[in-house]
Amino acid sequence: MTSPSRNSGPQGGTSHGIRVFSTPSELKAAVGDELGPGEWLHITQDRIDAFADATGDRQWIHVDVARATRESPFGSPIAHGFLSLSLVTMLNWQIYTIENTSLAVNYGLNKVRFINPVRVDAHVRLRTTVKSVDDAPGGALQLVTTSTLEIAGEDKPALVAETVGRIMF
Known part of the structure; x- marks a missing residue:
């Protein structure tokens, strides 16, 4: 797994660096550790529009700037909740990487809560805590x-998601 390029944020962005895990024992030893935060990512209308095009979700609150500014309770367009969720993988690459793997896949989500809308032109960043690392079928x-x-x-985050991955070393 590799890390994408970093994004600057509203205050210049700071990061605690990328945590690198090279072995299963290193990953298991990180249970309970918070990783991050990552760099700030600017949420543009272009990104929201591209997500709308990719998913077919063109609800006005996301893509009609004039109407969203005039009629929505948020005063501007907001990012799709699933756009925000989809950023978790990319933003995790800013804060940790797992080396020496033969395969790493998304296995699903246990829980997701969309807590606060992400307005166009907002900046977001990710913090991730390692909740558990357990043996799974097939090694x-x-x-x-x-x-x-x-x-x-903002005092409240955009979302909190419990994600599940499967990793083979």
Whole structure:
């Protein structure tokens, strides 16, 4: 797994660096550790529109800037909840990587809560806590993490998601 390029944020963005795991024992030793935060990512209308095009979800609250500014309770367009959720994988690459794997796949989600809308032009960043690392069928490890997508200047995060991955070394 590799890390994407970093994004600057509203205050120049700071990161605690990428945590690198090279062995199953290193990953298991990280249970309870918070990783991150990552860099701030600017949520643009172009990103929201591209997501709408990819998913077919063109609800006006996301893509009609004039109407959303005029009629929505948020005063501007907001990102799709699933757009925010889809950023978790990319933003996790900013804060940790697992080396020496033969396979790493998304196995699903245990729980997701969309807590606060992400307005167009907001900046978001991710913090992730390693919840558990257990042996799984076929010699894999099952990694469960809790990721919190923060919004700059907001008390409440955009979302909290418990994700499940399967990793083979």
